[in-house]
Amino acid sequence: MKALERCGYRISCWLSRPRPWHRPQSATVGEVWSCLLPGDVLLIEGSSRLSTVIKYLTQSSWSHAALFVGSEAALRAGGHPGTAFVEADLAEGVRLVGYDEFSGYPLRICRPVGLADNDIQQLIEHATQRVGHRYDLRNIFDLARYLMPLPPVPVPWRRGMLALGSGDPTRAICSTLLAEAFQFINYPILPIEEWLRDEKRCAECRRRVFRRRHFSLFTPRDFDLSPYFQIIKPGLGAGFDPHRLHWASSDGEGEVV
Numbered sequence: 001m002k003a004l005e006r007c008g009y010r011i012s013c014w015l016s017r018p019r020p021w022h023r024p025q026s027a028t029v030g031e032v033w034s035c036l037l038p039g040d041v042l043l044i045e046g047s048s049r050l051s052t053v054i055k056y057l058t059q060s061s062w063s064h065a066a067l068f069v070g071s072e073a074a075l076r077a078g079g080h081p082g083t084a085f086v087e088a089d090l091a092e093g094v095r096l097v098g099y100d101e102f103s104g105y106p107l108r109i110c111r112p113v114g115l116a117d118n119d120i121q122q123l124i125e126h127a128t129q130r131v132g133h134r135y136d137l138r139n140i141f142d143l144a145r146y147l148m149p150l151p152p153v154p155v156p157w158r159r160g161m162l163a164l165g166s167g168d169p170t171r172a173i174c175s176t177l178l179a180e181a182f183q184f185i186n187y188p189i190l191p192i193e194e195w196l197r198d199e200k201r202c203a204e205c206r207r208r209v210f211r212r213r214h215f216s217l218f219t220p221r222d223f224d225l226s227p228y229f230q231i232i233k234p235g236l237g238a239g240f241d242p243h244r245l246h247w248a249s250s251d252g253e254g255e256v257v
Helices: 002-016 029-035 049-058 071-076 117-128 137-147 155-161 174-184 221-225
Strands: 041-044 064-068 083-089 093-098 107-112 192-197 206-211 229-232
Touching: 029 107, 041 221, 064 117, 064 174, 071 083, 071 117, 083 117, 083 174, 107 221, 117 174, 174 221, 221 229
Parallel strands: none
Antiparallel strands: 041 064, 041 107, 064 083, 083 093, 107 229, 192 206
């Protein structure tokens, strides 16, 4: 068993290693960090082999997600100074990491709206309590079957065919870790909406209810697509004035116009 674990760890390291031709984007990193608030979801466009697979399967730029918990919560959860995020890493499992882990990658901030301080605290505690859990590769395979079933299966039937991960509660992937935490505080990501009869009000009345999707079916892009998360653009937060931009001339000589 230990030999299989060592082999799996080496494969995980190989899959999660950044690709050599990835070109970092670091122009707005400082602005991103200054905009973060506890409870924010940080989406990352990774460059590893696994990231390439996730981006292909989900048809999205975002291959990884992490929860910003802040330095104080990270220290209380056993992190070292400088850690501020909870993420599920392929090789290391659920862990606490710092800002340097995501420096140089394209990033997006997704912020939940309308949560009280107590809600944020419960969200963070739920996520940090899972530090040390392992990564669920089985869930990756199940997501692939869900998104690209072979043979072709109608969408409504796919959910029943899923094994929904390994079934081990100590395993998670990045997006399911966050989805489970938000569902714990009853915050919607992409819920299933239904209209049911409300005969208590009147014979023809209807009321809208939400049903949870299983947390193992969420991918990083779902936080971007969700209508319940606000997209934070750091470049606009400090006050953007288009009249202060310097444009090069159209003849290519570099004159400022």
